[in-house]
Amino acid sequence: MKREGFNKNDYNKTLLTVLIAITVVVCVAFVVVAVVLSDKGEGTSEKNPSVKVSAEEQSESNETEIPENNGMEKESEVIQEPEVPETEEKTPEWNLILANPWNSIPEDFTVELCDIGGGHKVDARIVDELNQMMSDLRAAGHSAFICSSYRTNDKQTTLYNNEVNEYRAMGYSDEDAAVEAGKWVAFPGTSEHQTGLAIDIMSSYYLVLDKGQEDTAEQQWLMENSYKYGFILRYPSDKSELTGIYYEPWHYRYVGKDVAKEIYEKGICFEEYLMY
Numbered sequence: 294m295k296r297e298g299f300n301k302n303d304y305n306k307t308l309l310t311v312l313i314a315i316t317v318v319v320c321v322a323f324v325v326v327a328v329v330l331s332d333k334g335e336g337t338s339e340k341n342p343s344v345k346v347s348a349e350e351q352s353e354s355n356e357t358e359i360p361e362n363n364g365m366e367k368e369s370e371v372i373q374e375p376e377v378p379e380t381e382e383k384t385p386e387w388n389l390i391l392a393n394p395w396n397s398i399p400e401d402f403t404v405e406l407c408d409i410g411g412g413h414k415v416d417a418r419i420v421d422e423l424n425q426m427m428s429d430l431r432a433a434g435h436s437a438f439i440c441s442s443y444r445t446n447d448k449q450t451t452l453y454n455n456e457v458n459e460y461r462a463m464g465y466s467d468e469d470a471a472v473e474a475g476k477w478v479a480f481p482g483t484s485e486h487q488t489g490l491a492i493d494i495m496s497s498y499y500l501v502l503d504k505g506q507e508d509t510a511e512q513q514w515l516m517e518n519s520y521k522y523g524f525i526l527r528y529p530s531d532k533s534e535l536t537g538i539y540y541e542p543w544h545y546r547y548v549g550k551d552v553a554k555e556i557y558e559k560g561i562c563f564e565e566y567l568m569y
């Protein structure tokens with residue numbers, strides 16, 4: 294009996310001890326899990342605001358703010374997000390491409406050309422308006438013809454080199470000849486003729502491309518009316534410093550009707566239009 298009683302007490306004590314031990318273990322486990330979870334939670338909540346702040350700063354274009362971001366993986370996201378819309382905004386419309394001594398035509402530039410006869414080609418998108426302009430010019434009793442249109446880079450290179458050689462023959466140094474030639478014939482890669490959007494028009498009654506063209510009835514009509522068809526006199530007499538090219542009262546450039554009208558009415562050149 295004693296043995297049984299002893300055993301019962303002993304059993305109860307053992308059971309109690311086990312229960313306490315389990316309770317302690319469970320409590321400790323809870324505490325550990327709670328601590329671990331709270332650490333993770335704090336880490337996440339700290340990282341998110343830091344990313345947001347950096348993203349805002351990055352969008353204001355300050356690249357020096359990047360090192361403040363602690364999350365290496367997040368950095369690439371932060372850098373890429375603001376760049377996408379900027380790239381899209383900077384893509385120029387086809388009719389507003391700028392080619393001048395300071396702006397070369399992109400190397401990957403391509404254009405769908407259309408043969409307009411006489412050995413000339415232009416951007417297919419301007420053919421209808423160009424034909425209409427030339428047709429109306431003739432209907433007004435004038436006679437003129439297109440004497441230059443789209444040029445390949447090779448063609449432009451040949452024309453430029455010929456011009457340089459002419460200045461050399463006049464006694465100019467190589468450097469001065471290159472500079473002077475560039476004011477009459479655009480350096481290869483910077484000529485509007487390489488875009489397919491420019492044409493030179495010559496009066497049938499004055500077969501020289503010099504300042505005298507402006508006095509012909511044909512050029513007078515074009516200067517007054519070309520904007521109605523989306524063309525501008527690209528190199529006006531008083532804008533050479535902005536265009537980089539001397540006065541050419543025969544070179545017309547397609548920019549579209551709305552843009553041409555604004556340029557005509559304001560008396561500005563294409564570079565000024567793009568600056569506003």
Ligand SMILES: [Zn+2]
Binds near residue numbers: 491493544545
């Ligand atoms: Zn030209």
